[in-house]
Amino acid sequence: MTGLQKGLWAAVAVAALGAGGLALFDARPPDTTASAEANAQPNERASVVAEFELTGHDGVVRTAEDLRGQWSLVFFGFTNCPDICPTTLAEIAQVMDDLGSQADAVQPLFISVDSERDRPAALAEYVPQFHPSILGLSGTPEQIEAAAASFKIFYERVPEETAPDGYTMGHTSQVFLFDPEGRFVRLYSYGTPAPEITADLRTRIETDG
Amino acid sequence: MKIIATATLAFALLIAAPPVLAEGDEVVIESAWSRASIGTSRPGVAYMALINTGDAPVVVSGLRTDLAAMPMIHASTTDAQGVTRMSHMEEVEIAPGETVALEPGGLHVMLMDLQRPMVEGESFTLSLILAGGEEIAAEVPILGIASRGPAD
Numbered sequence: 001m002t003g004l005q006k007g008l009w010a011a012v013a014v015a016a017l018g019a020g021g022l023a024l025f026d027a028r029p030p031d032t033t034a035s036a037e038a039n040a041q042p043n044e045r046a047s048v049v050a051e052f053e054l055t056g057h058d059g060v061v062r063t064a065e066d067l068r069g070q071w072s073l074v075f076f077g078f079t080n081c082p083d084i085c086p087t088t089l090a091e092i093a094q095v096m097d098d099l100g101s102q103a104d105a106v107q108p109l110f111i112s113v114d115s116e117r118d119r120p121a122a123l124a125e126y127v128p129q130f131h132p133s134i135l136g137l138s139g140t141p142e143q144i145e146a147a148a149a150s151f152k153i154f155y156e157r158v159p160e161e162t163a164p165d166g167y168t169m170g171h172t173s174q175v176f177l178f179d180p181e182g183r184f185v186r187l188y189s190y191g192t193p194a195p196e197i198t199a200d201l202r203t204r205i206e207t208d209g
Numbered sequence: 210m211k212i213i214a215t216a217t218l219a220f221a222l223l224i225a226a227p228p229v230l231a232e233g234d235e236v237v238i239e240s241a242w243s244r245a246s247i248g249t250s251r252p253g254v255a256y257m258a259l260i261n262t263g264d265a266p267v268v269v270s271g272l273r274t275d276l277a278a279m280p281m282i283h284a285s286t287t288d289a290q291g292v293t294r295m296s297h298m299e300e301v302e303i304a305p306g307e308t309v310a311l312e313p314g315g316l317h318v319m320l321m322d323l324q325r326p327m328v329e330g331e332s333f334t335l336s337l338i339l340a341g342g343e344e345i346a347a348e349v350p351i352l353g354i355a356s357r358g359p360a361d
Contacts, residue, residue, distance in 0.1 A: 082283075082317065087313035126251075154292045162321070163295075164321055170293065190293060190314060
């Protein structure tokens, strides 16, 4: 498939999704990582089907099956990230506080794309500081790559000599919402104010019963 | 003759903004805040508004604080696909009368190589180093780790 064809498939995928802007993989040059997804047909990209096996910060292995039963807010980052990740974690913490009794219906999941540094112990001392309900997930490079492909997210290790350990991570910064059946519902773009996410979740939880 | 010289100088300033020196007290730092850290192994962050009250551009070329051995200004940028990356800013220019906001998701102070943990309720001194060599210090309060800003 040529770059142009890929671009066209991406346009089809975006059109199918409306303004969701899910053609995340097309920012990636071909044949870098997770190339299977880059070759997917547009009808396969049209929705996100979460598939993963990752380890929670409590040491317990989680799979996509664990998304069932609650609304899931899934987002990606790394603990050496000083700006975007703590900001999103803080927004989600605020959402969970504001949801009050409805918070029981929602499970936030923070997936680290930095398998080199973020082991379960690192996530255990970091993620719950923002809110006790947020579960940090980490995995081997292969597990992270597979999870990223299923969520159609982009991440990259960027050499940066001024950064801790000589690298930083670029990554998709949207928050993914899945319903209690584990089906992808929507994205919240980075910077969506907590009250907006809370109001959207309230409506969905109440409609869903 | 003097008028021409002035006009020439003004034109030179217009086309070559960065080397201009400003008085240090023309830069005002407002609304500074930061988040508590867990230990010292991960970089900290600080946010603030930099206001140039003078009539010449000001260039911030460095930072200094005893809290971190490597304080730097970084920029987070998010592209149309929703991918966010960070990059180091060698310098930041503030146009006369303008405010440059260091805020979540954009420009921010990245505090690398923390010398001590950032403890909620405490504060630290951060100095901006201007291209002319002047330094402007601000006291930065440390808020909670999950803080979204001073308004919380």
